[in-house]
Amino acid sequence: MTADAVRVPVSLGERSYDIVIGDGLLADAGSLFRAVLPKARAAIVTDVNLANRHLPALEKAFLAAGVEASAIVIPPGESSKSFEVFELVVDQMIGGRYERGDAVVALGGGVVGDLSGFVAGVVRRGMRFVQIPTSLLAQVDSSVGGKTGINVRHGKNLVGVFHQPDLVIADTGVLDTLSEREFRAGYAEVAKYGLIDDPDFFAFLEANWREVFAGGPARGHAIAVSCRSKAAIVARDERETGDRALLNLGHTFGHALEAATGYSSARLVHGEAIAIGMVLAHDFSVRMNLMGPEDAVRVRRHFETVGLPTRLDQVPGGLPDADGLMTLIAQDKKVARGALTFILSRGVGRSFIARDVPPEAVRHFLAGELGAA
Numbered sequence: 001m002t003a004d005a006v007r008v009p010v011s012l013g014e015r016s017y018d019i020v021i022g023d024g025l026l027a028d029a030g031s032l033f034r035a036v037l038p039k040a041r042a043a044i045v046t047d048v049n050l051a052n053r054h055l056p057a058l059e060k061a062f063l064a065a066g067v068e069a070s071a072i073v074i075p076p077g078e079s080s081k082s083f084e085v086f087e088l089v090v091d092q093m094i095g096g097r098y099e100r101g102d103a104v105v106a107l108g109g110g111v112v113g114d115l116s117g118f119v120a121g122v123v124r125r126g127m128r129f130v131q132i133p134t135s136l137l138a139q140v141d142s143s144v145g146g147k148t149g150i151n152v153r154h155g156k157n158l159v160g161v162f163h164q165p166d167l168v169i170a171d172t173g174v175l176d177t178l179s180e181r182e183f184r185a186g187y188a189e190v191a192k193y194g195l196i197d198d199p200d201f202f203a204f205l206e207a208n209w210r211e212v213f214a215g216g217p218a219r220g221h222a223i224a225v226s227c228r229s230k231a232a233i234v235a236r237d238e239r240e241t242g243d244r245a246l247l248n249l250g251h252t253f254g255h256a257l258e259a260a261t262g263y264s265s266a267r268l269v270h271g272e273a274i275a276i277g278m279v280l281a282h283d284f285s286v287r288m289n290l291m292g293p294e295d296a297v298r299v300r301r302h303f304e305t306v307g308l309p310t311r312l313d314q315v316p317g318g319l320p321d322a323d324g325l326m327t328l329i330a331q332d333k334k335v336a337r338g339a340l341t342f343i344l345s346r347g348v349g350r351s352f353i354a355r356d357v358p359p360e361a362v363r364h365f366l367a368g369e370l371g372a373a
């Protein structure tokens with residue numbers, strides 16, 4: 001294993017596992033896999049983009065370590081988190097006679113990870129699962145914590161299971177082939193950790209975002225801080241009965257925008273949607289007199305500076321009206337007995353879970369934002 005690799009433990013009793021982070025780790029994936037799953041075969045799920053770029057290196061590493069492996073390749077993009085692609089992967093998994101003790105290996109971004117984690121969670125009532133995240137978003141967020149699933153027309157991730165991986169291998173070197181748009185989108189989830197409860201990290205990002213985008217130590221640092229932050233929240237609330245909902249900052253608005261745009265990656269990708277969602281969550285917090293405007297301006301300004309969208313009129317192709325968005329928001333998984341829950345803020349790094357948020361206040365706020373657009 002590369003000498004400078006970092007291990008971040010996710011402490012969940014018998015479901016505990018490590019996130020291994022380092023440059024060049026794909027070459028060590030076979031031995032890392034074997035150390036955790038000594039006898040398993042590997043059913044690699046990946047998308048076309050990764051199949052062309054990084055799958056050969058993974059197959060080579062598995063071969064060298066004596067791991068029997070084959071690959072299932074899906075189309076890239078959010079539209080693959082669907083029943084159709086799910087059925088296709090399940091069919092190949094079962095047709096390939098993969099057993100319970102074998103591992104589904106997700107090589108890709110959050111789409112591959114969420115979809116194949118769901119497959120691993122349900123095929124033969126649960127297979128082993130290894131995440132090899134290749135996008136920034138997947139390395140700092142989606143590969144950790146065991147949320148898996150697919151989208152339906154009513155909303156994001158509405159069908160799925162909690163199924164923790166046995167191991168996460170984050171090779172930071174593979175990020176060199178990620179597009180700038182996708183890197184930037186993943187950066188929104190990095191900044192989220194600062195906005196939730198780590199104002200020093202947000203200040204670090206404001207000062208060092210260029211270095212994070214450029215690669216090198218600042219990027220590795222940002223990925224490790226993000227993973228530690230997520231691991232800590234997941235360890236204290238695996239199934240989102242409380243604190244874990246903080247990780248949903250910006251997502252109530254953001255998920256509605258993704259559903260409203262038909263999960264079209266061409267129009268809006270997840271990180272972009274939640275960048276707008278986090279700006280809206282801070283502006284709405286100002287509207288609700290929970291915080292002064294200065295920090296909300298600071299959040300908007302930072303996202304604008306890095307080139308993320310921050311306004312509804314930046315979503316190409318138009319959006320439903322406020323009532324249409326409220327219909328989508330009503331499907332949010334945090335809704336309890338019909339009441340809306342949002343993650344709101346008292347300032348940078350001071351997010352909190354707000355239950356029973358009046359729908360009329362949200363609708364009125366959105367109508368204003370759409371009107372301003």
Ligand SMILES: NC(=O)c1ccc[n+]([C@@H]2O[C@H](COP(=O)([O-])OP(=O)(O)OC[C@H]3O[C@@H](n4cnc5c(N)ncnc54)[C@H](O)[C@@H]3O)[C@@H](O)[C@H]2O)c1
Nearest residue numbers: 049076077109110111134135137141142147174177178270
């Ligand atoms: N489970 C969770 O906790 C969690 C957390 C955050 C987001 N998500 C989900 O993750 C998804 C978004 O993930 P994403 O942003 O990784 O999108 P993605 O999986 O669509 O990947 C983005 C694009 O980059 C390409 N790509 C990925 N890695 C690459 C690389 N190294 N080189 C070249 N191209 C590469 C992919 O093929 C794809 O076209 C959404 O569905 C979101 O809901 C889940």
Ligand SMILES: O=C(O)C(=O)C[C@@H](O)[C@H](O)[C@H](O)COP(=O)(O)O
Nearest residue numbers: 141145147156157244247248251333
């Ligand atoms: O891990 C979590 O918990 C999160 O909320 C992380 C989010 O970034 C992620 O997008 C997640 O998939 C959203 O969860 P959902 O329960 O709102 O679908």
Ligand SMILES: [Zn+2]
Nearest residue numbers: 189251270274
């Ligand atoms: Zn997210």
